[in-house]
Amino acid sequence: MPDTRDVTRERPAVLGPITEAEAAHTRLVIGGALSTVEHPADRLRLRLSRHGGLEACPPVVVAQVNVTVRARMIRVQAAAPTLVEAVDQAGEALLHRLQRLDRHLTAERTGDVGFTAADWTSPYPQNPVGPVGPPTEQGRIVRMKDCHLAVQSPDSAAFAMDLRDYPFHLFVDDSTGVDALIHRGGPTGYRLHFSATVPAPRNFTVPISIQRWPAVPMPITRAVGLLNIAPERPYLFFTDPRTRRGRVLYRRFDGHLGLLAPIW
Structure with missing residues (x-):
């Protein structure tokens, strides 16, 4: 079974198999991304899940971040062999999405509530996370x-x-x-x-x-x-x-x- 821990602003302490250095790095990366945008974020939820570790399924850490900005939900996830790598990838994706939403909200404030072709010409990293559990012949x-x-x-x-x-x-x-x-x-x-x-x-x-x-x-x-x-x-x-x-x-x-x- 995966080992999962939640980290929120209201309860920043991290429990479970994670070192103090890893916890500090997680707060630094995610907090740094949130501090770069104008519009405040709330309902922050971070889930760190460790999977695998068997011969048929190498160990992997999945980092998922959920946060709300002006009633818009942002969600990012990333998978990597180590917690630090997964958090770094999730932090980079979170930063891009926060900045994109920030630009859109600023445009709304000035009266421009629509989209233009320019909104789709600056792609940012996608983080597709495939199955990380053991393979199943017949998924249910x-x-x-x-x-x-x-x-x-x-x-x-x-x-x-x-x-x-x-x-x-x-x-x-x-x-x-x-x-x-x-x-x-x-x-x-x-x-x-x-x-x-x-x-x-x-x-x-x-x-x-x-x-x-x-x-x-x-x-x-x-x-x-x-x-x-x-x-x-x-x-x-x-x-x-x-x-x-x-x-x-x-x-x-x-x-x-x-x-x-x-x-x-």
């Missing part, structure tokens, strides 16, 4: 998360995905009213997939390529089977055959699966 669903989907434009959805370091973001497209998935990929770096056949959106600046066919309706058991026979595929977007709402089945750190579904 170990977490089901029901959530209220945000009604957003493709621009706002892409921005939220970037800030949260997600490989995908499930939302309701504000121009069509249907569930949609924006995810990384395609010739432009962003790809948009709808849960139903709808006219292509027009008012956006993010460089997206639009999937021509809608998500396929299928039962959960079928989705699990498809993902299990395609180990290189990190997630699958499909719809509930009954409600036609969009769902995402995705791979977790431990090699098993999670299901993200909208609340009806």
